[in-house]
Amino acid sequence: MGYPREQSIQQATEVFWLKGYLGTGMRDLQTALDKRPGSIYSAFGSKEGLYLEVLSHYTGVLHGQIMAVANSDTPLQQLREFLLLPLTVDDSAAHKIQCLIVKTQADWAELPQGVKSELQSALAHLREAFQAVIFKARSTGELAADIPVERAAMWLQGQFIAMRTLATSVESPASLSWMVDKIVSDLSGEWAQ
Amino acid sequence: MGYPREQSIQQATEVFWLKGYLGTGMRDLQTALDKRPGSIYSAFGSKEGLYLEVLSHYTGVLHGQIMAVANSDTPLQQLREFLLLPLTVDDSAAHKIQCLIVKTQADWAELPQGVKSELQSALAHLREAFQAVIFKARSTGELAADIPVERAAMWLQGQFIAMRTLATSVESPASLSWMVDKIVSDLSGEWAQ
DNA sequence: GCTAAATTTGAGCGATCGTTCAAATTAATA
DNA sequence: TATTAATTTGAACGATCGCTCAAATTTAGC
Numbered sequence: 001m002g003y004p005r006e007q008s009i010q011q012a013t014e015v016f017w018l019k020g021y022l023g024t025g026m027r028d029l030q031t032a033l034d035k036r037p038g039s040i041y042s043a044f045g046s047k048e049g050l051y052l053e054v055l056s057h058y059t060g061v062l063h064g065q066i067m068a069v070a071n072s073d074t075p076l077q078q079l080r081e082f083l084l085l086p087l088t089v090d091d092s093a094a095h096k097i098q099c100l101i102v103k104t105q106a107d108w109a110e111l112p113q114g115v116k117s118e119l120q121s122a123l124a125h126l127r128e129a130f131q132a133v134i135f136k137a138r139s140t141g142e143l144a145a146d147i148p149v150e151r152a153a154m155w156l157q158g159q160f161i162a163m164r165t166l167a168t169s170v171e172s173p174a175s176l177s178w179m180v181d182k183i184v185s186d187l188s189g190e191w192a193q
Numbered sequence: 194m195g196y197p198r199e200q201s202i203q204q205a206t207e208v209f210w211l212k213g214y215l216g217t218g219m220r221d222l223q224t225a226l227d228k229r230p231g232s233i234y235s236a237f238g239s240k241e242g243l244y245l246e247v248l249s250h251y252t253g254v255l256h257g258q259i260m261a262v263a264n265s266d267t268p269l270q271q272l273r274e275f276l277l278l279p280l281t282v283d284d285s286a287a288h289k290i291q292c293l294i295v296k297t298q299a300d301w302a303e304l305p306q307g308v309k310s311e312l313q314s315a316l317a318h319l320r321e322a323f324q325a326v327i328f329k330a331r332s333t334g335e336l337a338a339d340i341p342v343e344r345a346a347m348w349l350q351g352q353f354i355a356m357r358t359l360a361t362s363v364e365s366p367a368s369l370s371w372m373v374d375k376i377v378s379d380l381s382g383e384w385a386q
Numbered sequence: 387g388c389t390a391a392a393t394t395t396g397a398g399c400g401a402t403c404g405t406t407c408a409a410a411t412t413a414a415t416a
Numbered sequence: 417t418a419t420t421a422a423t424t425t426g427a428a429c430g431a432t433c434g435c436t437c438a439a440a441t442t443t444a445g446c
Binding site for chain 1: 211281291298301316347348359371373375382384385
Binding site: 196228230231232235236254 | 393394395396
């Protein structure tokens, strides 16, 4: 039943990640997938349908990475490496520094409803993974027992967004590695109620 | 020499802020400004030209707000109020929570070169204002004398971005006000070299 | 009030958008 | 190999894109 979807999804991810949802045209996708429009429409239904599969796959991978951090014995140490990753991509993949979800969210008002609700779900899903990291770090003693887990998870997601957005706008993303230290340090800082 | 540009720039700001650069069509702008295409083109040259004036005006206002924080006697206290502002807009203006510059930056790969370079300049310009805040807070004693000013300024810009991005994705932005306390608190936290 | 200059109008240009579907091709079955 | 079913092809559709420019209108100077 048709050509392998996985490869197409990965190729489409590249395009959407580089150009955004609005900025990507079906003809960009036709070129990237080396498929004619009818093929893409029979496999994915629409541009939105293809994007939703891209988003689902992307979110799954990212969620898996964060859960791997949560499941390690030294979650805070692994968190460091996870946060450092996007700072060390080579220039040709500079667009991959920014989170695909955050990038798409910027076009909010113009997105189809289906994309909007999936973006919300994706953000919530990733927040759960961040929460698992906090939870685990608390249980290993790397974080204090009284840390507010939900707030810290949302805050951590915010730091993730901040770092990747800033890294997108500087010439040398690796020079922002001190931010990772600051994030981990601030995790043990004040959490006033 | 033509109709008042200021009003048009403000009306165009509304549209670009809601729909983004790519998502905004000339017909959206024609409706918002109540002008026919020829008028807009004679006044601003192109969609890009109009957007550049919008961006310049927007950046100027935001820069002024941050400099007002820097020039106050209690910059950290004023910073708190400045950061809280976007959390209390009413639902009809929800799109104004996100920073227009950050929003436009998400479409990076598809932007005209002129917009790209102006975005970079705008971010750098605002960072200078954040730096002035840090500098002033250090001189008033609200921050420690050994705080790394440049890093703290970039970090603060990151927190500004994080808060506004997160606030865009939750149903009740005001519920994130604790983040403002965390930001001010972390400003006095560790700044390891 | 008349003329000339400045400004605004809006129909419409060529290009591109997401999408469709009859026809051609390929794969599966007997 | 003949027949059918599944898949892919690609020309083309209507809508919309940023933008142009001759004509109509408004403004300015005398």
